[in-house]
Amino acid sequence: MKITFHGAAREVTGSAHIVTINGKNILLDCGLFQGKRKEAFEKNRNFLVDPSKIDVMLLSHAHMDHSGNIPTLVKNGYKGKIFCTDATADLCEIMFQDCARIQIHDIEFVNRKRAKQGKKLFEPLYTVEDANIAAKHLAPIPYSAPFKIFDNIEVCFHDAGHIMGSAFTEINFKENGSAKKLMFTGDIGRRDIPILKDPVVIKDIDYLITESTYGDRRHPPAANVKAALKEVVDKICATKGKLIIPAFSVGRTQYVVYLLNKLYAEGQICPLPIFVDSPLSSAATDVYRKHRECWDSAAVEFLIDGRKPFDFENLRYTESVEESKSLNEMSGPMIIISASGMCEAGRILHHLKNNITDPRNIILIVGYMAENTLGRRIAEHRKEVKIFGTPLPLRAQVEEISALSAHADEFEMLDYFDKCGASHIEHAFCVHGEQNALDFFSERLREAGMKNVHIPSPGEVFEM
Numbered sequence: 001m002k003i004t005f006h007g008a009a010r011e012v013t014g015s016a017h018i019v020t021i022n023g024k025n026i027l028l029d030c031g032l033f034q035g036k037r038k039e040a041f042e043k044n045r046n047f048l049v050d051p052s053k054i055d056v057m058l059l060s061h062a063h064m065d066h067s068g069n070i071p072t073l074v075k076n077g078y079k080g081k082i083f084c085t086d087a088t089a090d091l092c093e094i095m096f097q098d099c100a101r102i103q104i105h106d107i108e109f110v111n112r113k114r115a116k117q118g119k120k121l122f123e124p125l126y127t128v129e130d131a132n133i134a135a136k137h138l139a140p141i142p143y144s145a146p147f148k149i150f151d152n153i154e155v156c157f158h159d160a161g162h163i164m165g166s167a168f169t170e171i172n173f174k175e176n177g178s179a180k181k182l183m184f185t186g187d188i189g190r191r192d193i194p195i196l197k198d199p200v201v202i203k204d205i206d207y208l209i210t211e212s213t214y215g216d217r218r219h220p221p222a223a224n225v226k227a228a229l230k231e232v233v234d235k236i237c238a239t240k241g242k243l244i245i246p247a248f249s250v251g252r253t254q255y256v257v258y259l260l261n262k263l264y265a266e267g268q269i270c271p272l273p274i275f276v277d278s279p280l281s282s283a284a285t286d287v288y289r290k291h292r293e294c295w296d297s298a299a300v301e302f303l304i305d306g307r308k309p310f311d312f313e314n315l316r317y318t319e320s321v322e323e324s325k326s327l328n329e330m331s332g333p334m335i336i337i338s339a340s341g342m343c344e345a346g347r348i349l350h351h352l353k354n355n356i357t358d359p360r361n362i363i364l365i366v367g368y369m370a371e372n373t374l375g376r377r378i379a380e381h382r383k384e385v386k387i388f389g390t391p392l393p394l395r396a397q398v399e400e401i402s403a404l405s406a407h408a409d410e411f412e413m414l415d416y417f418d419k420c421g422a423s424h425i426e427h428a429f430c431v432h433g434e435q436n437a438l439d440f441f442s443e444r445l446r447e448a449g450m451k452n453v454h455i456p457s458p459g460e461v462f463e464m
């Protein structure tokens, strides 16, 4: 077996790894690189391998840093199926389209500048049509249902408890007469978080490719999240400002809505209007409503009580651009939950631009912010941030609830691998993390008993 690390190697976005077994190239994830525009532009366009040489693709979950470059892959010659869970397929269909629109919008911005400079214009990474063609390659498979991809190679998806449809990928294979098991985590979810079931424990792993996003950090207890959210909502009710929550459309948005729903039902927060202002978030919430097979027992209990997890009286999912714009004219207190998660595109940029200079407002960070993103600069409380090219003073308050994370932290990941049987693992590869997290977490995995722990560099190949 051979593993080639193409993306999310010593970085956090662009997840893509090729596992070669019995001469077959299996691509795990095909995520979008996010970050500095020029670098992302290059990396997203140039695959390290010819897509037509890939025999099959397995997708862990629908987040863009894991799935967002699939349309480029298909556009450049990938002809095979893309296996994933049912909910992931539903989510990807809407997310590919949305991402295409962002790519087109982004390139128009770049091209306006280039046109003025008399430079050659760029094409978008992919179009809506490319996105639709790519979605046709998605092949949904239920959780816990093993399926054969080639002779002597069988795959099974297990619930990863990270976002709806997220999966751990288990590959059982026989090579040169010996049977081995490889596990690719995609992103590792957390136990006891709302809506989703707990991550499924996989035993007898020989080779492991694991994410490391929060490998050097500990989240506050998840039980405190509701109380922390209540505190921030109370603050905004007092200042009568606007609480702006940049949240990933898939996962974080539904998590926040679910908790606000609970706080509202229990009479714990003032009855302020709450808006989910992102067409993608609304569409993603439809997928969350549909896939009840992914809900945990507490989410199901909502229905038993005659209520709905993602809908309540004061909550509104905006539809038109006009309605989104009208939120500017409204006075607080109010809550606007908008995409994108790292504040790089979408309606959130308009809300930030309109509200970031007013000290009555609060920007609530609820997710991971990669380096070189606007979200990161806000989370770092920079004095000034650039939005749409205009420098603006950051006067709004910035709060953070890191326990809302959908990623397991160091302690949770170690606990998970302990249950899997860490000492059985011959080779572990730490990917999807910034350098500090990778260094720290790889050391913890060694201490946990894993024999060979590696931090692969981009393009690095390991043969076992």
Ligand SMILES: [Zn+2]
Pocket (backbone or CB within 6 Å): 061, 063, 066, 162, 163, 187
């Ligand atoms: Zn993810």
